[in-house]
Amino acid sequence: MLVNLVPSAMDFASASRSKPRPEQKKTAPVTSDSFNPVTRTTVSLEYASLQHRNHCPLGMYVVPLPETLMIWDAVFFVHQGYYSDAIFKFRLTFPNNYPESPPLVQFVTDVVFHPLVSQNNGTFNLAPRFRPWRPKEHRVFDVLHWIKAAFKKHALDEIRESDCLNKEAYRYHESTSSFAGLASQSSLLSQSAPALFDRDHPSIKGRPRDAMPFHELSPEQLQAQRTKLGVKEWQEAPQQT
Numbered sequence: 052m053l054v055n056l057v058p059s060a061m062d063f064a065s066a067s068r069s070k071p072r073p074e075q076k077k078t079a080p081v082t083s084d085s086f087n088p089v090t091r092t093t094v095s096l097e098y099a100s101l102q103h104r105n106h107c108p109l110g111m112y113v114v115p116l117p118e119t120l121m122i123w124d125a126v127f128f129v130h131q132g133y134y135s136d137a138i139f140k141f142r143l144t145f146p147n148n149y150p151e152s153p154p155l156v157q158f159v160t161d162v163v164f165h166p167l168v169s170q171n172n173g174t175f176n177l178a179p180r181f182r183p184w185r186p187k188e189h190r191v192f193d194v195l196h197w198i199k200a201a202f203k204k205h206a207l208d209e210i211r212e213s214d215c216l217n218k219e220a221y222r223y224h225e226s227t228s229s230f231a232g233l234a235s236q237s238s239l240l241s242q243s244a245p246a247l248f249d250r251d252h253p254s255i256k257g258r259p260r261d262a263m264p265f266h267e268l269s270p271e272q273l274q275a276q277r278t279k280l281g282v283k284e285w286q287e288a289p290q291q292t
Contacts, residue, residue, distance in 0.1 A: 086121055090149050094120055097191045106192040108199040113143075114263050121145045124159075124263045127199065129238065133231050134202050137238035138247060139163055140263075141175065141198070143191070150186040153177055154194060162240035164233050166223065167201055169216040175201075179214050 098115060101107040110128040115121075122144050129137040140159040146152045158173035167176040180197040181189055200206045207223055215221040223230035240246055247265045268276065277283070 086145075086147050090145065090147060091120065093150055094145050094191075098123070100190075101192060101195075108196050111195055111199060112263065113195070125195075126263060129202055132203055133207075133234035134238045135235075137202075137241045139241055141173070143194070150189075152186075153181060153184045153189070154191065156194065156198065160241050160246055162237050162246055164217070164220055164237040165202065166207070166210050166215040166217050166220040168220075174216060176214055176216050179206075179210060 098113075098120065101113060107113060110130055111125060113123050113125040115123050122142060125141050125143065127137075127139045127141065129135060129139065138160075142157050142159055144155040144157070146154070156175040156177060158168055158175060161173075163173065167179070168174070175198065177184070177194065177197065180200075181193075210221070212218070212221050220230070220233070244267060248267045
């Protein structure tokens, strides 16, 4: 089951490779069997609920790993604002005591320049929205909606310096024009081949394989996919004189 079905391959122009994060130690395979039954049932029901209207935010696509339901991979297409046209991948990892504790959110895309995203490991800070986390009130779709909202101006305006995992990005409050330029650069880099496609991606070495891989298509493969899906080629709007 895939929420907000997205094609498994997209074609974007190549760009220089982004700075890799330090490799993480390899860990034993994660399976749903290692989690308590209450947690497995809760996560399963919450994933199913994402099919309900407005539960999964527009522009966001989510799918669990084949090996376990306890880890979800997601991609977020930003439509407007400072990060317009960005394509950010992130991962949700559920703790064994969920929903008593919130899921861990980590961006897999290396180039996310945002006050709440750590430059060391991509961790996203949920605290500004869930202070504290209330297990009987908060759900995964609340987390997804907060992730989307955090990239909008109104949320950026309200972020406290104490909540920032990227202090440099917090300088947004000092110079919005400089921040806008860096956010736009982050967006452009997120669309590059090294950031999008999973070929030898340094950020996921030692982790469970990506449940939503992106693969670069040749022009012939791309045309075949467009024909199959009934999608026309992009055309530039005529310039007005």
